[in-house]
Amino acid sequence: MQRPVSSLGLSPSVKVKLVNSGLQFTADLLHLKPLQLSKDTGLSQQEALEVLQAVKTDGGGDEARGGRVPASLTALELLQQEEEMRSIVTFSSQLDAALGGGIPVGKSTEICGVPGVGKTQLCLQLSVDVQVPQSFGGVGGQVIYIDTEGSFLVQRVIDMATAAVKHCSLLVEDDEQRVAMTTFTIENILSNIFLVRCHDYVELLAELHLLPDFLSDHPKSRLLVIDSVACLFRQFDDLSLRTRLLHSLTQQLIAMATRHHIAVVITNQMTTRLRGSHSQLVPAFGESWGHAPTIRLLLQWAGSRRMVAIYKSPCQMDATIQYQITSEGFRDADQPEQSQSKRPRTHTDQ
Numbered sequence: 643m644q645r646p647v648s649s650l651g652l653s654p655s656v657k658v659k660l661v662n663s664g665l666q667f668t669a670d671l672l673h674l675k676p677l678q679l680s681k682d683t684g685l686s687q688q689e690a691l692e693v694l695q696a697v698k699t700d701g702g703g704d705e706a707r708g709g710r711v712p713a714s715l716t717a718l719e720l721l722q723q724e725e726e727m728r729s730i731v732t733f734s735s736q737l738d739a740a741l742g743g744g745i746p747v748g749k750s751t752e753i754c755g756v757p758g759v760g761k762t763q764l765c766l767q768l769s770v771d772v773q774v775p776q777s778f779g780g781v782g783g784q785v786i787y788i789d790t791e792g793s794f795l796v797q798r799v800i801d802m803a804t805a806a807v808k809h810c811s812l813l814v815e816d817d818e819q820r821v822a823m824t825t826f827t828i829e830n831i832l833s834n835i836f837l838v839r840c841h842d843y844v845e846l847l848a849e850l851h852l853l854p855d856f857l858s859d860h861p862k863s864r865l866l867v868i869d870s871v872a873c874l875f876r877q878f879d880d881l882s883l884r885t886r887l888l889h890s891l892t893q894q895l896i897a898m899a900t901r902h903h904i905a906v907v908i909t910n911q912m913t914t915r916l917r918g919s920h921s922q923l924v925p926a927f928g929e930s931w932g933h934a935p936t937i938r939l940l941l942q943w944a945g946s947r948r949m950v951a952i953y954k955s956p957c958q959m960d961a962t963i964q965y966q967i968t969s970e971g972f973r974d975a976d977q978p979e980q981s982q983s984k985r986p987r988t989h990t991d992q
């Protein structure tokens with residue numbers, strides 16, 4: 643069992659430094675040497691020694707050696723973990739195909755793009771998509787939605803949920819799906835989205851600090867959205883502090899994605915990079931931040947068409963797909979609205 647470092651008998655300032663460095667659990671500290679811990683966290687060597695001593699006394703070391711926290715995985719456990727880590731199938735078959743099945747659970751995905759291109763729309767859509775019942779090929783999960791810009795629109799979620807419920811109801815073929823539809827309702831979709839409003843990065847870090855406990859209490863959580871990370875970190879004058887905070891944030895998110903089997907989806911803005919006399923629009927926060935997410939999507943305009951470019955993915959690189967935002971949500975560009983289509987695409991059509 644993992645114990646949060648917050649439960650150790652340490653001073654609050656030491657705990658904050660540990661958490662801000664992405665070290666949230668005693669298991670994260672087990673294999674660290676005092677010097678390394680001091681370097682990674684900014685703690686003095688004496689404080690680092692005290693931390694490691696506290697972990698040992700707490701039983702963390704015994705857990706690792708005694709087998710309560712496995713130091714390694716068997717191949718069978720790995721297979722089981724991979725089976726649990728399914729993808730969130732979206733209502734855009736082309737995006738799913740390009741991503742090898744959808745937005746992966748257990749990994750982080752960054753959605754970049756200029757204002758108004760559709761980043762929030764895609765996040766809202768994913769918040770509905772992740773709830774599609776398993777009998778329809780979905781994940782049937784809950785959502786934690788961190789809204790930093792006040793752009794979460796409940797009416798828009800209702801529109802998307804209405805379309806999703808209608809879509810699934812037209813596909814019902816057996817009793818399992820019939821039963822699933824009794825709980826796949828607009829009301830339940832809304833009550834499965836836990837919305838948090840964060841106004842600055844301190845609130846965000848505090849929220850992320852509390853999140854592991856929330857995720858343990860809500861084991862059906864499969865999606866964490868942060869829309870957007872850009873506005874919280876843009877105003878920093880101290881770029882080195884910003885880099886450190888962003889580094890710590892990415893470490894926490896990656897750890898959370900794998901430990902709690904959730905898809906982490908973050909939105910980011912674009913910024914102008916000057917190269918000689920040329921300027922180029924690139925995702926904000928530089929290249930080291932860009933290495934962190936497993937998948938990086940760039941939503942962009944090509945004239946009046948909306949395109950999503952896959953910047954980074956384990957499956958396919960440099961793919962570009964055209965999409966549209968309709969009254970029903972985020973869709974393939976050539977997909978007719980439900981009211982006009984004869985047979986909706988099933989969530990198992992891959």
Ligand SMILES: Nc1ncnc2c1ncn2[C@@H]1O[C@H](COP(=O)(O)OP(=O)(O)OP(=O)(O)O)[C@@H](O)[C@H]1O
Pocket residue numbers: 755756757758759760761762763764791793798967968969970
């Ligand atoms: N009901 C709807 N029907 C059709 N299109 C819609 C609907 N609601 C929103 N849109 C489209 O979505 C766009 C806004 O997208 P969104 O808010 O996701 O942008 P964003 O990339 O998150 O922008 P920002 O960075 O400013 O937050 C609108 O310009 C509009 O074109």
